[in-house]
Amino acid sequence: MSNPLRDMEKPDAIFCIGTNMTEAHPVAAMRIKKALRRGAKLIVADPRKIPLAKKADVFLQLRVGTDVALLGAMAHVIVREGLVDENFIAKRTENFAALGEHLKEFTPEWAETITGVPAKDIEQAAIWYGEAANGAIFYTLGITEHICGVDNVQSLCNLVLLTGHIGREGTGINPMRGQNNVQGAGDCGALPNNYPGFQPVTDPANQAKFREAWGVEVDIEEGWTKVRALDECGKKIHAFLICGENTVVSDADRAHCEHALRSLDHMVVIDIFRTETADLADVILPATAWAETDGVFTNTERRPQRVRAAVPPPGVAKPDWWIIAQIAKRLGAPGFDYESPKEVFNELCELSPTYHGLDWDLVAEGRHHWPVPEKGHAGTPVLHIGEFPRGRGLFMTPSYRDPAETIDDDYPVWLTTGRRLAHYHTRTMTGRSVGTEYLVPEELVEVHPDDVADWGLEDGEFAVMSSRRGEVMVKVEATDKSPRGTVFCSFSFSEVPINALTGSGYDPITDTAELKVCPVRIERATTSV
């Protein structure tokens, strides 16, 4: 997030797109509700009538995968209505002329034909966001999990750069990070292109830095994304170390994923439960869990915070860092003589420019937002004040393109996937807790009541849902949360492995799977399960 969570209470106009925030980030959503009581305008764009949509001043119910058209049209209106911040554009951006030319064809009327959102609603949303003294954008995987995820983000950046809603309290472009420490995993350099602190691995200066720090030769080329690595299993990739991820259930295209992992010569899983993924491993190593482990998480607002052990782990389970160090030492790798998580974290701080002013003791109270470039620095709650990392903000000109697969006679229904409040991802945790299990004990596919009738389905009865990659049996829930022609499922239940269906395409830059769009066919099940 460019801005801290507390800023969510401060904008005059809030634009939430592709974020089911009251379910996926409920405590952050509280702050938006507070802003609304203060009189802020709320614009919500989502294919589904999510709870946040009921609180919106304007709800843009777009067809799945058409964000570029919607956002381009909003930018078109902002330019047409003279709501751009000319001073900001002149001082802090480049390529505005090209954008202006590019946006000409993005009329709201054209966008209506693509997105299904009435042109007047697109105009209203653009005007509210454009006029606001402080406008803020919030998004989640509804923006990124598309073949055009990068285009979607760049389209949002265009809105920010046009209006200058960045670099101030109560503004910004704010991706809400989904997992407790997914921000931290990136910060730590668990990426194929970056060392810790987002230092590119292809930069010779960085290579020299890590060569010296670790006393080893380092690779001078970027690695592959996990998506590519899975494609190469059994071909160029022969061993996997998977730490705390239930890849088989959480990733797109389950059959492909299972086949990939089964074709490995060697697979080691470090986890807390024997997940569907661990079942495929050659070696499973039992890890300490939350409440048993000392360490650091960094949250969505770039705030590193300490987690602490309160109870002992079961059996002989050990912290991840200890387990990995033991394997590394057996392979003769230098620099794994850690005796505490503090030593590991302090090494990260030493090597990372974003954490350089932090250490284990300083993060105890979680007062800093990174970057914290040197000791004594107060941290950086708001990013992009005065300047962007590349200097000027660059307007990009993404064009609309259809999802990887579009509906046809064989697969005439759009499936979109996501989360529910009571469960977390593949339910390894919430499926083993009494309260959350009570709230949502089974998976249901959400279908518009008229579609339930038209398609010969029945509320509460099983249906067979299939895509080009697989099929699942799932109970139907008739609800107008789903628009006609689009259905929704979470991927939380292994009994309804919804990712057996997904995996139609990947963003060409990030390799992120198009988990939000998958054409399917739904038929009444002839036998129940």
Next chain:
Amino acid sequence: MSSDGSSNGSSNGSPTLTLDGKVVPFETGETLYEVARRHTSDVPTLCYDERLEAFGACRLCVVEIEGFRSPVASCTTHAAHGMNVQTKTEKLEKHRKTLMELVCSENPRGVEIDPMRGHASQEMTDLAQRYAVDGTRFEGAQSGQSHPDDPNPMILRDYDHCISCYRCVRVCAEQEGDYAISIANRGFQTQITTEFNGFLKGSECTFCGQCVQTCPTGALADNRALQHTREPGEVELTRSICPFCGVGCSVDIMSKGDKLVGVRPAMDGPANEGALCVKGQFGWEWVQHPERLKNPMVRKDGVLVEASWDEALDRAAEGFRRVRDTHGRHAIYGVASGRAPHESAFSVQKFIRAGFGTNQIDNCSRA
């Protein structure tokens, strides 16, 4: 009753008032309770939660102001320059004692409340002790009927202890923004209820538990933690961060000896300011679930069997060595977790980069 001192500053900057004989400064717009709380922790209250609008329901925070005929509730009275305020006179304490006798009479089962019930559950009990009262003086009718029939396993609705402070209703509206519960009827018929007087599941309630944690009498209680009441030992609190989404809510983990017995929101957590959601509040029992992995396992003859650490680590290392020697360093791939702490992710990437000399490393953020 309330007095607005907003326009009434002193000549030399910040306004002041006299509090129990001492001149103290205050910020324009502050209530007398806020000023008093900064200087003395002694002003009692049951309906106050600093995150919520002041409500003035319990009247325990009454103070005397020179020139005012009767005591006023300090939580709803703005401080004004030059006020002379007394917070602890004999008359006030007698008044408060009577109020506490009335409050305690709302608790037919007595005022001993299990502290496992919630963060604020001891507030009434503590004040009953301070004023040495129980519920016997005003026996008779009570408001609030318990809802033991609600089958939800998370929030116990034990309204026998309800004293109509409405903190639960207000936190649901003002903090959570859900308006799931409201007040029905008045007087002895007062009842905290959902829209159609039904169960919480099926109402607007999201089971965030904030009503539980602000309840000053334990009338709303954490029914997961209460399962561990008989567990021996004292409850210890350990400050940590919720393990679910990226918001990073601060929590206090409750343990008794080696047993995890509950989770509470940290009222001073920077990301959550006392709030949690259903997952963070009630979704923790997986930690000590019997299905947790307790021992390393290795595959032998196609079957995963338990092994010692040495055997499993040797097997893990040997497999990586074999693949490196056969297929080269780029044939090994590491996937770090977005769920585990930094020390895990940092170690995985260092293992891959320094251990093998390849950048074949990613985390689970692309799925």
